[in-house]
Amino acid sequence: MSEAGSVNQQSNLRGAREEYYDQIAEYDLSPLWEVNKRLVTPEPVIEAKPHLWDYDAIRASLMRSGELITTKEAQRRVLILENPGLDHSHRITESLFGGLQLIMPGEIAPAHRHSPAALRFIMEGEGAYTAVSGERSYMKPGDFIITPAWAWHNHGHEGDEPVVWLDGLDIPMVAAFGPLFFEMYPDDVAPASVPPGDSLARYGANMRPVGQGWSKLESPIFNYPYDRSREALEQLRRDSDWDPCCGLKLQYVNPTTGGSAMPTIATFLQLLPKDFKGESWRTTEGIVYSPTEGSGRVIVQNGDETVTMDWKEKDIFCVPCWMPHRLEAYEDAVLFSFSDRAAQEKLGIWREIRGA
Numbered sequence: 545m546s547e548a549g550s551v552n553q554q555s556n557l558r559g560a561r562e563e564y565y566d567q568i569a570e571y572d573l574s575p576l577w578e579v580n581k582r583l584v585t586p587e588p589v590i591e592a593k594p595h596l597w598d599y600d601a602i603r604a605s606l607m608r609s610g611e612l613i614t615t616k617e618a619q620r621r622v623l624i625l626e627n628p629g630l631d632h633s634h635r636i637t638e639s640l641f642g643g644l645q646l647i648m649p650g651e652i653a654p655a656h657r658h659s660p661a662a663l664r665f666i667m668e669g670e671g672a673y674t675a676v677s678g679e680r681s682y683m684k685p686g687d688f689i690i691t692p693a694w695a696w697h698n699h700g701h702e703g704d705e706p707v708v709w710l711d712g713l714d715i716p717m718v719a720a721f722g723p724l725f726f727e728m729y730p731d732d733v734a735p736a737s738v739p740p741g742d743s744l745a746r747y748g749a750n751m752r753p754v755g756q757g758w759s760k761l762e763s764p765i766f767n768y769p770y771d772r773s774r775e776a777l778e779q780l781r782r783d784s785d786w787d788p789c790c791g792l793k794l795q796y797v798n799p800t801t802g803g804s805a806m807p808t809i810a811t812f813l814q815l816l817p818k819d820f821k822g823e824s825w826r827t828t829e830g831i832v833y834s835p836t837e838g839s840g841r842v843i844v845q846n847g848d849e850t851v852t853m854d855w856k857e858k859d860i861f862c863v864p865c866w867m868p869h870r871l872e873a874y875e876d877a878v879l880f881s882f883s884d885r886a887a888q889e890k891l892g893i894w895r896e897i898r899g900a
């Protein structure tokens with residue numbers, strides 16, 4: 545066949561294919577071979593960006609919300625941490641929601657429940673409490689608190705200073721599957737059915753009640769006090785090997801299984817010694833960090849772009865999926881973090897590359 549004939553034949557075939565694609569579209573069909581390279585990419589294509597929220601810069605805006613709307617009106621007075629790469633879709637990473645919640649003295653955040661699970665990490669203030677599944681617990685800075693999926697919960701504040709916490713929820717994950725449910729309790733406060741401290745007494749002393757089973761996916765402990773977790777890190781620093789990427793890093797676990805304290809979100813507390821210069825860590829989990837002590841910087845590689853962010857106490861920064869990052873500490877530093885690792889591990893899709 546002549547060259548011209550071959551070009552003609554290819555042009556006819558292209559036209560026939562386009563016509564065919566239009567025809568099958570009427571039956572809600574499309575050809576995989578035309579979209580496959582975009583559908584399943586050789587490596588993750590991530591829209592979220594590495595980003596840092598400077599707590600000192602945003603605190604005044606958060607406090608202003610306390611003058612403009614009550615917790616009762618808002619149900620929850622939360623400023624959403626919007627990832628600048630995700631077009632205000634109320635996500636801090638591809639799969640996680642993040643927010644800063646403010647409760648003022650005397651306020652009550654009315655009781656409700658929802659199918660997404662939530663964590664709280666207390667940033668500042670004392671005197672506020674949360675009640676989860678009928679048990680009340682007072683919150684102090686650094687405490688990590690779980691609100692399991694579909695558990696009744698309300699918050700209140702009996703102190704005299706604003707209380708702020710970091711909220712982390714798996715809303716985008718639940719939304720991807722579909723089953724988003726929400727329900728208000730008929731009264732502001734759900735009735736107390738368990739005395740304060742009950743769950744920690746039953747399960748928080750490396751013991752468990754004999755003859756009682758625990759079959760729920762989340763940890764039976766819903767408040768992990770900071771002083772206990774911090775003391776564990778301090779004890780370990782004396783004779784432990786430092787992980788080259790993460791320093792000393794502990795995961796909050798469900799004591800009945802040893803697995804993640806929450807079924808979808810993994811949570812951690814880590815210590816970095818002064819002058820720590822971490823090796824590169826690349827992982828598929830999208831991570832949200834919030835330092836509780838000290839200062840340092842994180843260097844994130846987002847494709848060709850190197851992003852360096854200086855962090856200090858109470859800042860919040862995120863490192864999206866599959867972006868190599870290195871942590872450095874200018875002084876002794878402690879960082880809380882949460883990620884979608886727990887869900888990814890259950891699905892068999894989590895992976896990491898340690899070092900360069």
Ligand SMILES: [Fe+2]
Nearest residue numbers: 656658662697
């Ligand atoms: Fe809630």
